[in-house]
Amino acid sequence: MSGPAHPAALGLPRPPFPEIYLRLARTLAARSTCKRLAVGTVITSTDFRKVLAVGYNGNATGLPNTCDRDEPGNCGCLHSEENAVINCDSPRSVEKYAFVTHLPCVACAKRLINLGNVKHVYYWQDYRIRDSVKLLESVGIPVTQVELRD
Ligand SMILES: [Zn+2]
Ligand SMILES: [Zn+2]
Incomplete structure (x- = not known):
């Protein structure tokens, strides 16, 4: 036999989906080209x-893979949630969950x-x-922080 042991054989619990997708968001954040903070959605x-x-x-496709300027809060990068919303071609009728490495800003909460x-x-x-928490909850969208143990 070869390969890693099955997690269950090691006594590990099955990971809940929110943890799995937040880990994926964290993996995607490694592709960020923003110098201030790497965020994934x-x-x-x-x-x-x-x-x-x-x-x-990060910056828009085809533009330099870096921020436009060093100004905090105005580096010119598109936000992670913003790009995910742009990339999402599912219709409004489809119910969705959003997984973000970092609590969204107010503008991304609105997006x-x-x-x-x-x-x-x-x-x-x-x-x-943390203004986005109240904002999202005011329109009936719960916001939950999930701990990742590793
Ligand atoms: Zn940036
Ligand atoms: Zn944002």
Whole structure:
């Protein structure tokens, strides 16, 4: 026999889907070209069976793989959630979950709202400005922080 042992054989629990997709978001964040913060986003169906779109933050396609300027909060990069929303061609009627490595900013919270039918936002790392939590919850979208143990 070869290969790694089955996780169950090691006594490991089956990982919940939110953890799996947040790990995928974290993996995607490694492709970020923003010098300030690497953020990744995954949008899935609410049965977790389909990845509908992914995104990470950085400059627009074909432009230099770096920020436009060093100004904090105005580096010119497209945000991870923004790119995932742009990449999501699922219709508004499809219910969705959003998984983001970092708590979304207010503008991205509004983008996720207008994507339509986003039922829950999960994130890993908190952000000092938490206005988006109230905003999302005010339109019925719960926001949950998920701990990743590794
Ligand atoms: Zn940037
Ligand atoms: Zn944002």
